[in-house]
Amino acid sequence: MLGALAKKVFGSANDRYIKGLKKSVEAINALEPTVQALTDDALKARTPWLKGRIAAGESLDDILPDAFATVREAAKRVMGQRHFDVQLMGGIVLHRGQIAEMKTGEGKTLTATLAVYLNALSTKGVHVITVNDYLAKRDAEWMGHVYSFLGLTTGCIVHGLSDQERQAAYGCDITYGTNNEFGFDYLRDNMKFTLGEMVQRDFNFAIVDEVDSILIDEARTPLIISGAAEDSSAMYKAINKLIPKLVDADYEKDEKSKSITLTEDGNEHVEVILRDAGLLTEGSMYDLANVLLVQHVTQALRAHKMHLRDIDYIVQNDKVVLIDEFTGRMMEGRRYSEGLHQALEAKEGVTVQNENQTLASITFQNYFRMYPKLAGMTGTAMTEAGEFSEIYKLEVVEMPTNRPCIRDDQNDVVYRTAAEKYTAIVELIEDCQTRKQPVLVGTVSIEKSEELSSMLKAKGIKHNVLNARHHEQEAFIVGDAGLPGAVTIATNMAGRGTDIQLGGNQELRIQRELSELGEGADREAAIANITKEIAANKAIALEAGGLFIVGTERHESRRIDNQLRGRTGRQGDPGASVFFLSLQDDLMRIFGSERIDSMLVKLGLEEGEAIIHPWINKALEKAQQKVEARNFEIRKNLLKFDDVMNDQRKVVYAERKELMAATDVSNDIIGMRHDLIETLVARAIPPKAYPEEWDMAMLHEEALRLFGLDLPLTDWAKEEGIADQEILHRLMDAADRKMAEKVAQYGPEVIRDVEKNLYLSILDQLWKDHLLTLDHLRQGIGLRAYAQKDPLNEYKREAFGLFEELLTNIGERVTMVLSHVELRMMPPEGLTPHGPASMTETHEDPALAHDPLAAADPQRLLRGHAPAPRDAEDASTWGRVGRNEPCPCGSGKKFKQCHGKVS
Template sequence: MFARLARAILGTSNDRALKAYRARVPAINALEPAIAALSDDQLKAKTPEFRERIAKGETLDSLLPEAFAVCREASKRVLGMRHFDVQLIGGMVLHEGRIAEMKTGEGKTLVATLPCYLNGLTGKGVHVVTVNDYLAARDAEEMGRLYNWLGLTTDTIVYGKTDPQRREAYACDITYGTNNEFGFDYLRDNMKYSLGEMVQRPFAYAIVDEVDSILVDEARTPLIISGPTDDTSDLYNRVNVVVAEIAKDPANYDKDEKNKTVSLTEAGNETVTAALAEAGLLEEGDLYDFQNVTVVHHVNQSLRAHTLFARDVDYIERNDKIIIIDEFTGRMMEGRRYSDGLHQALEAKEGVTVQPENQTLASITFQNYFRLYPKLAGMTGTAATEADEFAEIYKLEVVEIPTNLPVARADSDDEVYRTAGEKYEAVAGLIAEARERGQPCLVGTTSIEKSELISDLLRKKNVPHQVLNARYHEQEAAIISQAGRPGAVTIATNMAGRGTDIKLGGNAEMLARASFAGEPAGPEFEARLAEIRREVEGSAAKVKAAGGLFVIGTERHESRRIDNQLRGRSGRQGDPGASRFFLSLEDDLMRIFGSDRMGGMLQKLGLKEGEAIVHPWINKALEKAQKKVEARNFDTRKNLLKYDDVMNDQRKEVYAQRKSFMQAADVAETVAEMRREVIDDLVAAAIPENAYPEQWKMDVLQSRALEILGLDLPIVDWGREEGIDETQIRERLHEAADTTYAARAANIGIDRMREVEKSILLMVFDKVWKDHLLSLDHLRQGIGLRAYGQRDPLNEYKSEAFNLFNAMLAEMREETTRWLMQVDIPANAPLPSPEPISVMDARHPAPDSGDPLLGYDAAVGEYGAAAPVAAPRVAEGVDPNDPATWDRTPRNAPCPCGSGKKYKHCHGRG
C-alpha cells in the first residue's frame, strides 16, 4: 500500500529517470537552428573540432548536446530522417551505459547513431553488436553513410573475414558485428603468438542490439573454441543401431521434458546391456564398469538424440549435415555443433556423415565477455521482464522509453481449445477471414514443423501465403519486409525477421530493388522508387482501413518476451493493428508447465469440439506458467555464471600472463626462474623436510634430473657424502643446470636462444592450458554427484579447480624446462611454433543441454604439431623398440611409442 502511494506521489524510478532525460532535450533542440544554418563543409568540420576539444580535456557529457544536434542534422541531410525527441532520450540512455527499451518500429537503429557518433569521437572504438550477419552488414551500410559523411570510419565483423580484414575493421571508429564473432575473436586473439597477429583493440564501449536475445537467451551457454580428438564415428553408428530400437519402447527410459533430461530405467539398462553385448560393443562386466565408460557416454548421448531432439524442430538435415535451429529465432545456425558427442549422435540418428568430436581449447561465457567492456549499453523492444537479471548480472538499468505516438494496437485475450487440430483450424479460418478484407496477417509459430502444418491448411483453403523459417533463412528480410502488404499472409518461426521493420503497404525501397534489373542507383532507379512509393502509400491506406497488421500467435512461448516481441511487430508509430494468441491443452507450455488446475478448470467448463475459452483468468494463469520457466532459465544462467566465475579469474590471469610474455623483449629471466623452481620442487620431493639421509630418494632425484634437465649426474653418490645437506644438493643442481644451459645458448646463439625460449614457453603454455580446460570439463561433468555426500558442488568445484590450476602451472614449468634443456635446434631449422590457427571449430553450446557448460560447435581450430625439433630424450632403461621396457617411462614423459602424447595419456593409461 505504501509502495503504491509513493509511486503515485513520486512516480516510479523509470518516471524519474525519464524526467531527468527530458530536461536535457530542450538544450539539444535549441541548437537546431544554428546547426541547420551550417553548410555541409562546416557541419563536417564539427567532427575534428570535437576531437580537438576532447584532446584538450573536454568530457563527452559536456559535448553531448552539440554532438547530438550535429548528428541529427547530418542524418536529415544524408539519410532523410530526423531524430524524434524520444529518440534523443534513447540516445542519452545508451550513452550513459543503460538499456533503452523501445517498442518495435521506434527506430532503434537510428537511435544508436547518436551515442555511436559521440563515443566514436574518442577514437577508442565503438562496437555495435547485432544478432546476425545480415543485420550487422545492413546497419553498417545504412548508418555508415552517416558516419562516413561526418568523418568517422565504419566496418563490419562477419563470418569469413581474414585476420587482416578483421584488424582493419576493429581499427575503425565504429564496428558492427555479431556477438559470436566478437566473442570468438577475443578467444582467438588469446591464442595468437605475437601482438601483431591480434585483431582486437582494448575494449571501450559496446551497444548490444536486441540485448535481451544476446545477454539473456544466448547467455545460458558459453562460447567455446575446440579442436578435434580421436575419431569415434564408427562407434556412434554402431551404438545408434542399438539405441534406435531401445528408444521405441518408453518403458526403457525416463524422460523429463521440463529439464530436458533422459535416463535408462532398470529394464532399459538390462535391455541395452544385452543388446550391446550381442553387438560386440561391451567389454566384460557390467555396462557401468570402468572399462565401458566410453560406451555408456555414447549410449547416453544417442538416447538424448532419439528422445529429446526432433527433426525440423531442433535441427534440420541439409547437404549431409545436421544444422541446429535456434530455439528463439527459428534461424539456422550454420557451423554450430552440439558438443560432448550430442551432434555426432544426431548425425548417426539421421544417417549423415559423422564428424569427429572436439576438445575445448578456449572458452568464455557471454556474461564474462560483455563485462570486459568498461561501458556497456543495450536496446530492445522487450527488456522490462528481465530487468532484475540485467541489474544483477550486468549492472545494467532498464529505462522504458515512451513511444513517439500512442500505441493503437488492439490486443485480444487468448483463445484456448481442447486439441491442437481444433486450434489450427481456428487459426486458418481467422487468416482466411482477415485476408478477404485485405488485412495482412503475421502468423507466429514455435517450430518449422508447425509452420509447415499451418501452410498445408492454408493451401487446402487456397489462401496464398509466404513461409519464413529456417529452411528459407536467406530470404528472411525480403519476406518479412513485405508482410504489411494488403492481404499478405506471412508465417514466421518465432522471431524470424527480427530487426526488419514491417511497414504497412510494404517496403518501397526493397520492392524497387527487387523489380530493378540493373544496379539500384541512378535516375532510372529513383524514378522507379518514386513510382513504387506512390503505390505503397495507396496500399498503406487500404491496410489501415482494414485494421492494420494482424499478429496471430499459434502458441505461447516459454518466455513472455518472445510473445511480446511478436505482438510488437504490429502497431508501429501509431499505426492501427491487432493481435491474438491461440492455444490448446496439447501445447508444450500448457502440457509441461501449465498447472493441473488450469486443465481441470477447462474440462469442467465442458468445452465442445471447435469451441474456445476466452477469459482474462486464462491469460493470468499462462503468465504464471511463463514466469516459472523464466525463473528456471534465470537459475540456469546464474548457475553457469557461478561456475564460469571460478574459471574467469584463472582465464584472466592466463591471458594477462600470456600477453606479458608476448610483450616482453625476451623471457630469459622467466625461464631461468622456472628452471630454479623445477629444481627446488625435484629436491623437495626427493628430500622431505626433516627426513634422515637414509630416507632420501636420491635414485629418484637422479632419474628425474636426467629425464627433465638432461643432466647425467652422480646424485646417488652425492647423497652418500659425509655432512652433505639438502641446500648443497640444490645448489649443485642449480649450478650444473645453469652451466649446461649457458653452453647450449652459446652453441645455438644468444639471440636465437631468446627467440626459442619465447616460442617454446608460449607453445607449452597453450598446451597445458588446453589440458587444464579439458580437466575442468571432466570435473564439471561429475561435480554434481558430490551433493549426494552432503557437500556443496560449487565449493568443491572451486577447491578442485584451484588445485588443478596450481598443478597446471607446475606442469608448465616442468615442460618448458624439459624442452629448453634438451631440445636441439639445427642452425637453419625453423623455430618451434604451432601452425597458424585454421577456421575449424568453435562452439556456442546448446541451451537446455542438461549441463550448461556443455554445448554446440561453431568456428576455430587446433594448433598443429611443432616444427621439426628433437624430442626430449627418453628415460634411462626405456627402449622405444621394446614395449616390455615402456613401463619404466615417467608418467609425464612422452610415450615411447612415438604418438606424441604423454605416457600417462597413451600406453600408461590406467
C-alpha cells in the same frame, strides 16, 4: 496500496528517470538552429573540434549536447531522417551504459548512432553487436553513410573474413558485427603466436542490439573452439541401430528439465541388446571398462526421444544444422557437445563428424563483461530486468513511444484440441484476407509453420512462410508483410531487423525492383510510382484495422510473445493481437492441462467452442514466469562454473599476451628452473632429516631426467657438514652453466627466440589439456551432491588444484625441453659457414645476427639486459618481473611470494 498511490502521484522510478533526461534533450534542441545553419564542410569540421575538446580534458558528458546535435543534423542531410526527442533520450541511455527498451518501429538503429558517434570520438573504438550477418552488413552500410560524412571510419565483421580484413575492420572507429564473430575473434586472438597476428584491440564500449536475445537467450551455450579428437563414428552408428528396440517403459523423460534417463528395466534391456550386438562383452554396462558405452547410449537416447527434426534441427547438405529456438534461425557451425551432435548425425543417416576436444571457450556473459562500458537496446527487456542487473550490472530504462500505442491486445483464446485451434486460426486469417487486413502469424517451430502453411494452401489462401529454410529471403518477406491482405507465417520475430510497414517497405521495393535501373529521370519516375502505390496500400491497410498479429501458441518466455505483439501498432498505427492456444500445446501440457481438460469435459465444453477470460492470461503468465525463472537458474549456474574457468583463463591469456610482447623471457625461464630445483631438493632432503635419510637416488634421477645433468650427488651428500642449501646452490649453478653453454654455442638471439616460442607452445598445449580435464571434471561433479557436498564448491576446489598443477607442469616441461634440446646449425646454400646463420627445425628466421660479446661472456646472457627504472609505487613501470626476483614494491620478499602470487 501506498506504493500504488505514490506511483500515481509521483510517477514510477522509470518515469522520473525519463523526466530527468528531458533537460539534456532541451539542451540538444537549443543547438539545432545553429547547427542547421552550418555548411556541409563546417558540419564535418565539428568532428575534429569535438576530438580536440576531449584531448583538452573535457569528458564525453561535457560534449554530449554538441555531439548529438551534430549527428542529428548529419542524419537529416545524409539519410533524410531526423532523430525524434525519444531517440535522443535513447541515445543518452545507451551512452550511460544502460539498456534502452524501445518498442518495435521506434528506430533503434538510428538511435544507436548518437551514442556510437559520441564514444567513437575518444578514438578507442566502438563495437555494435547484432544478431546476424545480414543486420551487421546492413547497419554498417546504412549508418556508415552518416559516420563517413562526419569523418569517422566504419568496419564490419562477418563470417569468412581473413585476419587482415578483420584487423582493418577492428581498426576502424566503429565496428559492426555479430556476437559470435566478436567472441570467436577474442578466443582466436588468444591462440595466436605474435601480437601482430591479433585482430582485436583493447575493449572500450559496446552496444548490443537485441540485447535480450544475445545476453539472455544465447547465454545458455558457451562459445567453443575445438579440434578433432579420435574417430568414434562407428560406435555412434552401432548404438543408433539399437535405440529403436527400446520400449516406452525403458526410459523416463522430463520435458520440464529436458532430461531423459533409463529405468531399472531399461538398464537390463539395454544390456541384453548390447550383448546381442557384441558391444558389451563382459561385466555390466556400468563397469569402469564400459563407461563410454553409457555415454553413447544416453546421447543416442536423447537424440531419438528428446530432439525433434524440423523443431530442434534440420538436415541440410549432409549436415545436421541446429535451429535457434528463440529466433528460428539456422545456427551454422554450432554443434551440440558431449557426443549429442554425433548421435543426431547417426540418427539422420548423415556423415558422422569426429568428436571434438575443446581448445578455447568462453560464455557470452564473461565475454561482454570484459567491456569497460556496455549498453543494449531491444523492444523487450523489462521482463528480464532482474537478470540484466544481477549478471551484467545493466539497468533497463523503458523509453516512451514517439506516438501513443493504440494496439488492441485481445485475451487469449483457448481450445481443447490443436485441431480445433488451427481451424479457428485459418477462419480468422481467411476473414482478415477478405477484408484486406494484413496478418502476421507467429509459430514456435518450423514443423508448426509448415503444418499451418499446408492448411492455408488447402483453402487457397495465398501466403509467405518465414523460417530457417527461407532465411535468405527474410528481409523481403518481412518487408511485404504489411501489404493489404498479406498473410505471413513466421517462426519467430526476434531480431528480424526489418520493420513491417503498412503498405510495404519502400526501401526494399526500390532495392528489389530498381536495382538494375541507373540514375536518371526513369528511376525518379519509378520511385514516384512506388511511393504513390505504397501510400494507397497503406490507406487500405489502415482502413482494415492495421496489422493483425496471430500467435498460434504461447512461448515459454513472455519476451518472445511480446516481440511478436510488438510488430504491430508501430508509430501510432492501429493494430491488434491475439494468441490461440490448445490444451495440447507444449506449455499447457507440461503444466498439467489434463486436469483442466477433464474439468472442461464435465462442464460440457463442445467441440469448436473456446474459453476466453483474463484469468487464463494470468495463469499462463505465471507458468511462463516459472519457466523463465528456471532458465535463469540454468544460466546463473553455468556462469558460476564458467567464472571458475574464467579466472584461470584471464591469468593464462594475460601471460600469453605478456609473452608475445616480450623480446626476452630468460628471467622467467631462470625462475622456472630455480623453482623446480628448489622443489626437488625439498622433496629429497626433508626438513630436519639426517643425511642417511636423504633420497639422493631420486634427486640424481630427476636431475638427469629434467636437466640432463649426471652429477655425483651421492658423493656430495657424504661430504662433512654439507647441508641442503649447499646442494641446492651446486645444482642451480650446474643447471645455469649448462644453459649458458647452450647460449654461448648457438648465440643469444637464437636461444631467446627458442625460449619464447617453446614457452608459448608448451603453455598452449598444457592449457588445452587442462581444459579437457576441466570438461571431464565438470561432467561428473554433479554426482558429488549424493555425498552431501556442494558440486560448485567441489569444482572450485579441484579446479584450483588442477590450475596449480598446470603452472608447475609448464615450468617443468619448459625446463626439461630447453635442457635437452639440440639445435642443428646449417649454413644456407651458396654461403660459407662464416656467413649469417641459417636455422632449421626450431628457428624460422635465417638472418638473426650472432653476438660475439655475449658468446664470450655466458653469465652476461643469463643476467639479461639492464631493466628500465622501476617505481615501487607504480606497478605499470615494473615490466616483466622474474618469479624469483625481489619484488619491486620493496617488501623484501620474492616476487612470486608477493605481488606475483597466484591467488
